[in-house]
Amino acid sequence: MIQTVHLFPILDQKLIELLKSLSHDDWHKTTVARLWSVKDVASHLLDGNLRTISGSRDNYNIPPDREINSYEDMVGFLNKLNSDWVNATKRLSPGVLIDLLESTGKEYSLIMSEQDLDREARFAVAWAGEQRSKNWFHIAREYTEKWHHQQQIREATGKQGIITEQLYYPFIDTLLRGLPHTYRNVDAQPGTAVGIDVGLEQPFLRFLIKEQDGWKIENHYPNETNATVRIPPGTAWKLFTKAIKPEEAEKDITISGDSNLAKVALNLIAVMA
Numbered sequence: 001m002i003q004t005v006h007l008f009p010i011l012d013q014k015l016i017e018l019l020k021s022l023s024h025d026d027w028h029k030t031t032v033a034r035l036w037s038v039k040d041v042a043s044h045l046l047d048g049n050l051r052t053i054s055g056s057r058d059n060y061n062i063p064p065d066r067e068i069n070s071y072e073d074m075v076g077f078l079n080k081l082n083s084d085w086v087n088a089t090k091r092l093s094p095g096v097l098i099d100l101l102e103s104t105g106k107e108y109s110l111i112m113s114e115q116d117l118d119r120e121a122r123f124a125v126a127w128a129g130e131q132r133s134k135n136w137f138h139i140a141r142e143y144t145e146k147w148h149h150q151q152q153i154r155e156a157t158g159k160q161g162i163i164t165e166q167l168y169y170p171f172i173d174t175l176l177r178g179l180p181h182t183y184r185n186v187d188a189q190p191g192t193a194v195g196i197d198v199g200l201e202q203p204f205l206r207f208l209i210k211e212q213d214g215w216k217i218e219n220h221y222p223n224e225t226n227a228t229v230r231i232p233p234g235t236a237w238k239l240f241t242k243a244i245k246p247e248e249a250e251k252d253i254t255i256s257g258d259s260n261l262a263k264v265a266l267n268l269i270a271v272m273a
Contacts, residue, residue, distance in 0.1 A: 001136045002177075004143035004170050005112050011143070011167060012105040015045070015150050018159060019098050027094050031152040032243035036086065038153050042097050043089040044082060045149050048142075049104035055122075056111045071126055075272050112139055127270050129181030140174040144270065147171040148241045155238075163233050165200060172198050172233070175240045175270035176206045180215040182268045183208060188261070193221050195228035196265055198236045208265070227257035229265055240270045 019042060027039045036044070054060045064077050089097075121138035124130045130137070147162065148171070154160055162168065176196060183194075192210040197203045207221035231239065235252040238244045246266035255262045 001117065001134075002140045002170055002173050003136075004140045004174070005115070005117075007143060007167060007170060008109040008112050008146070009106075011146055011150065011162070012101075012109060014162060014167075015146075016098065016102050016105070018150065018153060018157075018161070019094070019101070021159065022094070022157060024094075026157045029156045031156040032238060033149075033152055036152075038156050039094060039097070040086045040090075041149050041152050042094075042101065043086050043092070045146065046089070046097060046101050046104065047082070047085045048145060049101065049108045052108055052111060052142075053104060057107070074126065078272050112142070115139060125177075127181070127272060128178040129184065137174075137177070140170065144171050144174050148237055148271075151237060152243070163200070163237075168200070168233060168237075169204060172204070172236060172240075173206070175236075175268065177217060178240075178268050178270045179206075179208050179217055179265060183210075183215045183264055186215070186261070186264055191223075192261070193223065193225040194261055194265065195221070195225040197228065197230045198233060200233055225257060227255065227259065227262035229262040230254040231265075239266060240268050242269050242271055242273045 022038065027037070027042075029038050030036075031038060031041055033041060066073065066077060068074050068077060092100075115135050117134065117136040117139070119135050121133045121135045123138055124133040125137050125141050128137075133141075147167065151162060154162065176198070179196070188210045190210050190212050194208040195205055196208065197205050199205070205219075207218045207225065209216050209218055209221060231249070231253050235244070235249050239246065239249045246263070249266055250263075253266070
């Protein structure tokens with residue numbers, strides 16, 4: 001279980017402080033989300049707050065406007081949902097967005113704190129290949145959404161501050177839970193192991209291990225790995241959220257052992273895209 005509930009108020013406070021520090025020009029800078037400006041990303045974060053409050057507090061949910069029969073169908077639906085919201089809120093000023101984010105963020109964090117972490121989540125973490133997920137994983141996935149969108153704003157405006165052990169490690173640890181799904185079609189002998197290091201000054205290692213029934217992700221592995229890949233944090237967060245492509249990331253990574261086996265990890269996409 002990855003603990004993230006206690007981090008939402010901290011991350012939210014940093015977001016509000018960040019947004020209040022931006023200049024007029026900052027709000028209109030392009031982010032790594034390509035089609036979205038800083039203001040668009042802030043608006044998207046507000047949408048996440050409002051949808052969660054409406055659905056969790058008020059049990060008010062609008063059914064999809066199309067049949068959802070596949071992962072691709074779900075991605076298409078979410079992309080349209082997100083686009084519609086961002087386009088509609090272009091008329092809102094940065095000040096209005098900040099006010100709404102500040103008020104809804106507190107209620108959002110409260111909702112997260114009231115969840116039973118061991119219960120089955122309403123929404124499975126599809127990018128990890130799950131049909132059913134525990135609430136703790138769903139909440140951790142929500143944390144990764146808030147973290148990486150805030151980091152997009154920070155990257156665009158040159159204001160760092162959340163790539164820290166406290167805030168970054170739970171984010172990246174959650175993303176790495178998608179690696180077994182990424183390796184699902186890789187044929188290997190049981191006992192084959194791949195190490196992934198995405199740490200800051202010190203290593204932060206997770207191990208992907210082939211077992212009889214598939215690949216598993218573990219925090220520790222006592223034996224020698226068949227391959228190890230080191231991905232710097234500044235590259236890892238963008239790579240796994242589809243902001244950059246694997247070939248763009250390769251210049252920054254270090255691989256030892258079986259490079260073909262290690263490079264599969266670069267295809268992890270831990271967002272609905």
